[in-house]
Amino acid sequence: MSTIPRTTAARSRIAAVGALAVAGALVLTGCGDQTKKDGGGGSAQASGTAGGGALHDKLPQQIRDKGVLTVGSDIAYAPVEFTDKSGRTAGMDPDLGAALGKQLGVKVQFENGTFDSLVTGLRAKRYDMIMSAMTDTKDRQNGVEDGKKVGAGVDFVDYYSAGVSIYTQKGKTQGINGWGDLCGKTIVLERGTVSEDLAKSEAKKCPAGKPLKIEPFDTDQQAQVRLRSGGADAGSSDSPIAAYAVKTSGGGKDFQLVGKTVQAAPYGIAVTKGDTRLTQALGGALDAIIKNGEYRKILEKWGAQDGAVTSATINGGS
Template structure:
């Protein structure tokens, strides 16, 4: 449901964006080690794995990305797309002799865009068995479903069942929307109040909902929850986290899509062997325990 944005909300969102940009700049300045992606050279054996039409020098692929999940994929204070997965894909593209056209879109437009062939692949979304029926996913990062609240909140979130009766903010188009609906039905069946879910266009707007008291809690993915709780401890606090699925890069399920996925998986594995994947995880402040060095295809069960 859409509502009119008040001047106070506009000011709140503006201040949030300014603070986010400053924190992002500080985060990147302190991050290490540096990785020179431009210095990566094509691997002839990897190039031969690509569909024939992409083996010519400078071949271009288009990828859709929703840049609102820092530090995995987001817009920095200079207006550039950055984060772990853009860096990882750029590095893999260098290995494959490809150029990448990153097209920004909303999360709920990723899968339709892939199916309509507007995108050659998409960055990125949780690998669920239900999604494997529609696309081929290369897993690259373990994530958890995370509940975020305001630091001064008196809420006690022991598990997801603790969300019964609360107003919960959720990013639009994510699997969490369906999870919240099923959980709400469970709440009612147990004689508890239902969850009141409110969806927002992206993760940043979802977090703002608890900042302006529109919602009691935000239900989002762990990377962006950890990032914001670390950078804005006076605004956000992680109340609960539970492993759900890995993030995956999505390719079409047709023959060409699967061949592209196999080529990118091989490129990712070379980046792992070269130590670049580990350096990128470290650069973006992501835990080694959440790494998926084998880059499993359709690994979620």
């Protein structure tokens, strides 16, 4: 993912916390409430949908026919999306997804996948859209990864703004106060994120004999476990995720933020390139929940109000 937050061909996530168990989670969200997981299927179902009308009519016919928007998401990135202690899918994105579904008159079904596989899943039509703290970048829009064309691009409906942060074990900063202090250190992060892009860029600047070692993991949670155990010097993820990890992990005793947040950029809902009907319907639904105040309430619930936007933007990333 390019040099803008959660990352290249995956997500900008800026990224997740704690020991949150994630394994093929499947969740249906409608009006915002979620029931407990059922006994055999590992899924949770919302109590129904509302809305419809003009916004519903803008949806592609196949989505109107099935009454469900299928969402690809890496459900291990608290507080944006994660599995809570009761086994439910929770977080800012599922709540926003439920609110959007309410406006569109459809259910919104979150399906779990690793972040760096989500765009591939969208291309394969496993998902109707991606909502996973994914940074809107020109490279993603154009299907470019590490400077190479790897497939069809995506269109984004931008719904939030976030940056990238570095954190360390609490009281063990080892002189790290920003990206320029990482030479000779080991950093852990989630694979396919903007954090990884930034680390790779920084590693090229390090002198011989003082390399920056980068350890990428499938999830941000795995990276946090590695740092918590002393196996690395620093971690990096999207700003709301890093802040949440610092606040909650070990009751706030495990980590601390270091340096400044960098490269603020938009999170986008990714849809298939050229799917104008779905793009416009989602943009209209986002504008509606911003206008009626539900958007702000959801962000405040998750302590994420600093990244609020005032309207939907299409492909606003750089």
